[in-house]
Amino acid sequence: MLRLQNKTTLVTGGARGIGAAIASAFCDEGANVILTDVDAKTGQSMADKIGATFARLDVASEADWHVVAERFPDLDVLVNNAGITGLEGPFDSLPPAHDPENASLADWRAVHAVNNDGTFLGCRYAIRAMRKKGVGSIINISSRSGLVGVPMAAAYAASKAAIRNHTKSVALYCAGQGLAIRCNSVHPAAIMTPMWEQMLGDGPDRADREALMVADTPMQRFGEAKEVAALAVMLASDEAAYMTGTELTIDGGILAGSAATPGG
Numbered sequence: 001m002l003r004l005q006n007k008t009t010l011v012t013g014g015a016r017g018i019g020a021a022i023a024s025a026f027c028d029e030g031a032n033v034i035l036t037d038v039d040a041k042t043g044q045s046m047a048d049k050i051g052a053t054f055a056r057l058d059v060a061s062e063a064d065w066h067v068v069a070e071r072f073p074d075l076d077v078l079v080n081n082a083g084i085t086g087l088e089g090p091f092d093s094l095p096p097a098h099d100p101e102n103a104s105l106a107d108w109r110a111v112h113a114v115n116n117d118g119t120f121l122g123c124r125y126a127i128r129a130m131r132k133k134g135v136g137s138i139i140n141i142s143s144r145s146g147l148v149g150v151p152m153a154a155a156y157a158a159s160k161a162a163i164r165n166h167t168k169s170v171a172l173y174c175a176g177q178g179l180a181i182r183c184n185s186v187h188p189a190a191i192m193t194p195m196w197e198q199m200l201g202d203g204p205d206r207a208d209r210e211a212l213m214v215a216d217t218p219m220q221r222f223g224e225a226k227e228v229a230a231l232a233v234m235l236a237s238d239e240a241a242y243m244t245g246t247e248l249t250i251d252g253g254i255l256a257g258s259a260a261t262p263g264g
């Protein structure tokens, strides 16, 4: 028995990385997947590869969401996955500063437009589409960075914290309306995807850089996109029917401890 049989699912940012892994896992579990991305070329080829339907969607664009809502009025699952750090590059020189003292308002707003406007618009579309059946699952991909401060990526961290909180507002709103539309957030850390390429580079020190990035991770490795996808499958499935408004970390143990944890 497939776990997501015939569930119509829309995934944002599905062309690569975590979104592609989620779309692929959902196809394997019998879902009818609408893979969306702002990058139409990569998105179309990924959709063809895994057996999904492609639709171009810039999550920050309200007009794009209107088009999607008209084309796909029925929905069982939405995965709000598209997100940017604002530090992806390539840059001519150093990446822009995103610390609280030096970040530009334009850079701050660009990150929030994708991560927050995108998640807000996605949730709004999903509630309206799912209301007809009164049942559904919305999965918001936040981050470990939404649970702790990140001085050098302040815009990203604040945007991911807002996603965590909006998830809970959506969950409470839907339950209060008597709808079985669930909304939960997922908080990954250090998942090996193209998002990390700028930081890892392709030089001879790549392996050392990788090891350095996960030196503070108790499990001492990067996570895999398919491991996040497995969590999304569970949240989308009827097995999770009593889970709403919750936040699930998938981080190799990072948030189990803190700087205050005694060594050992």
Ligand SMILES: NC(=O)c1ccc[n+]([C@@H]2O[C@H](COP(=O)([O-])OP(=O)(O)OC[C@H]3O[C@@H](n4cnc5c(N)ncnc54)[C@H](O)[C@@H]3O)[C@@H](O)[C@H]2O)c1
Binding pocket: 012, 013, 014, 015, 016, 017, 018, 019, 036, 037, 038, 039, 057, 058, 059, 060, 081, 082, 083, 084, 085, 114, 141, 142, 143, 144, 145, 187, 188, 189, 190, 191, 192, 193, 194, 195, 196
């Ligand atoms: N990789 C990690 O370590 C990690 C950790 C925590 C959270 N996350 C979150 O997981 C999600 C996916 O991350 P990833 O590592 O796969 O990233 P990625 O950069 O590899 O892929 C992101 C995808 O989103 C698409 N995208 C970007 N802007 C868009 C927009 N405006 N509209 C639609 N699509 C857009 C890109 O084209 C790309 O296909 C993001 O929300 C990210 O913040 C990732």
